[in-house]
Amino acid sequence: SQQGEEDPQALSIQEGENATMNCSYKTSINNLQWYRQNSGRGLVHLILIRSNEREKHSGRLRVTLDTSKKSSSLLITASRAADTASYFCATARGADGLTFGKGTHLIIQP
Amino acid sequence: DVKVTQSSRYLVKRTGEKVFLECVQDMDHENMFWYRQDPGLGLRLIYFSYDVKMKEKGDIPEGYSVSREKKERFSLILESASTNQTSMYLCASRIDGGPLHFGNGTRLTVT
Numbered sequence: 001s002q003q004g005e006e007d008p009q010a011l012s013i014q015e016g017e018n019a020t021m022n023c024s025y026k027t028s029i030n031n032l033q034w035y036r037q038n039s040g041r042g043l044v045h046l047i048l049i050r051s052n053e054r055e056k057h058s059g060r061l062r063v064t065l066d067t068s069k070k071s072s073s074l075l076i077t078a079s080r081a082a083d084t085a086s087y088f089c090a091t092a093r094g095a096d097g098l099t100f101g102k103g104t105h106l107i108i109q110p
Numbered sequence: 111d112v113k114v115t116q117s118s119r120y121l122v123k124r125t126g127e128k129v130f131l132e133c134v135q136d137m138d139h140e141n142m143f144w145y146r147q148d149p150g151l152g153l154r155l156i157y158f159s160y161d162v163k164m165k166e167k168g169d170i171p172e173g174y175s176v177s178r179e180k181k182e183r184f185s186l187i188l189e190s191a192s193t194n195q196t197s198m199y200l201c202a203s204r205i206d207g208g209p210l211h212f213g214n215g216t217r218l219t220v221t
Contacts, residue, residue: 033209042114042200042212043153088153090210097143097168097202098210102152 004032004089004101012107019076021104023089024069030092032065034074037086037103046074046087076106084108113137116201116213123220129188131216133201140206142184144168144176147198147215159184191220 007022023032031050035043049056049065049072056063062075076083086105090098117132135142143158145168155168157176165176173195177185184203188195198217202210 035210040215040217042214043202043210045209045211048209097141097155097158099155100145100153102150 004091004099006087006089006101006104008104009102010105010107012109013079015079015081015108015110017079019079019083019106019108021074021087021106023072023074023101025072025089025091026070027091029067032063032072033090033092033098034061034063034072035088035090035100037088039085043088079108081108081110114201114203114211114213116199116216118216119214121216121218123188123191123218125192125220127188127191127220129191129218129220131186131188131199131201131218133184133186133203133213134182135184135203135211136182137203137205137211138181139203139211140181141204142178143202143204143210144174144184144186145200145202146170147200153200156186191218193220196220 004023004025033048034046037043047058047063049063060077065072086103088100088103090100114135123129144156145153147153154170159165159178175187198215200215201213204210
């Protein structure tokens with residue numbers, strides 16, 4: 001069952017610009033995680049934000065969480081060509097692993 | 111760094127064959143997972159395991175089984191492969207409550 005839904009499905013920006021992706025989910029969560037997937041590879045964990053946190057930073061990444069709106073956003077600042085990838089939000093379903101959205105495909109144009 | 115290794119990157123099998131997808135992790139993680147990824151459908155959980163010899167069905171277990179005889183190894187079995195099982199298969203592991211660590215995936219084609 002799909003819990004998170006990313007928006008937009010695809011995003012194309014110029015190198016150096018900021019990229020913002022959004023995620024909405026339906027039920028209450030323990031935490032929300034963001035992952036990156038380069039073409040044809042496995043997913044790589046980027047950042048985890050717990051349900052009692054509102055904002056978290058990691059390098060050029062900034063994640064926000066609004067549990068009242070059941071939404072999260074991922075901001076990548078000063079984008080680089082290497083940031084071209086698909087980005088997924090995932091919500092914890094208790095102990096049963098994670099439920100993933102369908103992803104945002106981000107393209108950074110040089 | 112955690113390493114999750116999937117035995118094959120690409121696999122081509124015929125309809126009706128029995129297929130084994132192997133996954134090994136080197137960080138003593140209790141929990142292991144198998145997902146499949148399809149265009150437009152995202153990642154869907156097939157099976158997961160909390161511990162050796164334990165298994166739980168995910169969202170789409172039909173047509174699959176799993177085996178976890180050792181803590182580090184989690185195998186996905188397609189008893190009789192069908193064309194609708196052509197997909198990218200992703201194995202992952204984690205400690206309780208931690209993030210998932212994924213392998214690089216196995217792209218399976220069933221002809």
